[in-house]
Amino acid sequence: MPRRKVRKKGAARGGDSSEGDTEETGSIVSSHLSEPDSILEEEPQQGDNVDETDAQDVLEEKIKELIDGTTQKSANGRKDCLEGLKKALARKVLTDFIExxxxxxxxxxxxxxxxxxSDEQALAxxxxxxxxxxxxxxxDSEGIFNDLRHLLKTTLLDKTAAPKGRASCALFLGLGCFLAAEDYETVMECMTALEHVFSLSYLKGDGxxxxHTxxxxxxxxxxxSAWTLLLSIAPPSRVPQLVDSHLGKLPSLLHSDDVSLRIEAGESIAMFHELAxxxxxxxxxxxxEELVVTLRGLATDSNKYRAKKDRRQQRSSFRDIIRTIQENEIPHEIIKFGPEILELDGWVxxxxxxxxxxxxxxxxxxxxQENxxxxxxxxxxxPIIMSGPGAPKKANRFERHHYNSQAFKARTKVRSKQRDKRTAVL
Structure with missing residues (x-):
């Protein structure tokens, strides 16, 4: 059996998200379309005089306005509304409303x-x-994905379109196919389109x-990244064919100038080994043996012309990749969220x-927690019930303050005794 390495990680942070999470949301259609952030961040606390139902109604009205705003003539206005809609859908589970x-x-x-x-395509x-x-x-998801799939592929493969918009279409195509593909032939069709794009980073004929910019x-x-996501759901019967047709090509991406592409290629190779x-x-x-030499070079890369953060990220990633390929050791990470944990057992x-x-x-x-x-x-x-009669009671502001105050006094007494000169050993 593969050995496991346990790594504890904290909850997902905003810094891990894709572009756009740090920008302010706004719209020129309505003076108050820029408020979804404040509504999303104001979670009702026990003891506060807040009507959660009213807050939900207000949020839904804002989202309706944002949806309407995506049809306006102003490109900047449409982008602002798409940004607000993106944040609302990312930060709240609104399945019934969206349905x-x-x-x-x-x-x-x-x-x-x-x-x-560019930006508008990416946000959309x-x-x-x-x-x-x-x-x-x-x-519902299958119907929407099938309606949009041809457009996504066309935009992805259009070399005259902005790279930023094409990149978002690639992620949409990959995750959409992962969630809503009607059969594996559709998955293979999408994987072929995605490979047609990243294969342009393979080594040239002269080695x-x-x-690239x-x-x-x-x-x-x-x-x-989207191609590897679809690789993760490959039926076992298809894995040998994929290994024969693709595993020999991916190592050439390890020579790319882009650190993210190198890491993504390395993790794809590790996933191939895990599946096989x-x-x-x-x-x-x-x-x-030749692959391991390349991987070791990347795991110990200390070239000063690379950013320190890139070197650190690359070394950490490729150490894990080498362990998988040489020692059959798969990564095992623990993600904490709320009162629960998620175990990520392997590259898939x-x-x-x-x-x-x-x-x-x-x-x-x-x-x-909720989706x-x-x-x-x-x-x-x-989902675990976080509110209502069956949920654990959360201390209000006064109770938290009282507890912290008493804990502080207790710590002070203990430390005072420890620091008392009369207890010093001469």
Whole structure:
């Protein structure tokens, strides 16, 4: 059996999210469309005179205005509304509310991807991905994804489109296919489109790595990330074929100038080994010694021309990758959220978690607690009741203050005795 390495991690943070989480939300359509953030951040506390139902009604009215705002003529106004809608869908589970507006939101996403540029396309694709996460697996998600799939592929493969918009379409295509593909042939079709993009970073005929702008490198990384997510759901019968056709090509991406693409390629190779060894414990790819030499070089890279943060991230990632390939040791991480934990046992679960975290950002914990779809994917069971008669009582502000005050006094008494000169040993 593979050995496990346990690493404890804290709750998902906003810094892990995709672009846009640190920007203020606003709109020129209405003077108060910029308020969803404040509503989302104001959680009612026990003892406070807050009507949770009223707060929910206000939030839903704001979201309706944001949806309407995506049809305005101003491009900046549409982007502001899409940004607000993205934050609302990421930070709250609103399945019932979204269910009645799924067609309207889907139409807005389609319109903005078709007619928008760069940022607008990226935001619209993010909103489309969040729409599927809110709806969960089922006929509704499948219908919306099938309606948008051709547009996503067309935009992804359009070299005249902005790389930022294409990258978001790649993530939408990957996660949408993961959640709502009707059969595995659809999955393979999407994987082929994604590979057509990131394969442009394979080594050239003379053995040198192609040079790309940071925006194109980010696009290739997004396409590879989405491709690897779909690899994680490959049926066991398809794994040998995928190993034969792709595992030999991926090591060439380890020579890319982009650190994120190198790490993504390394983790894809590690996932291939994990999947192959589930069927054959003795699996090893051809030229594995040459691969290990490359991986060790990246795990000990100290080139000063790379940023210190990039070097640290790269070394940490490739140490884990080497352990998987050489020692058959799979990573085992623990994610804490609320009163629960999520165990990421291996590269497959890790890739799936990271895919959702990239879309949900700071709302990852909320969705892990309340979203039935995510809880089903990660085997967390039914949502735990956090409010109502069956929920554990949360101390109010006065009770917390009183407890902290008493604990402080107790610590002071103990420390005073310990510091008393009369107890000093001479």
């Amino acid at each position: 009645n507006r799924k067609v309207t939101i889907s139409d807005c996403v389609e319109r903005c991807i078709k007619k928008g540029k 694709a993010s909103v489309g991905t969040l729409l599927l996460i809110q709806l969960g697996a089922g006929d 040198t790595a192609p040079s 940071p925006a194109i490198a980010a696009l290739h990384c997004a396409a590879l 060894r589930e069927q054959n414990e003795d699996f090893d790819m051809e030229n594995v 679960k890790k890739r799936q978690y990271v895919a959702f975290r990239e879309v949900l950002g700071s709302g990852t914990n909320i969705h892990l 039935v779809l995510l809880r089903d994917i990660f085997g967390l069971g039914a």
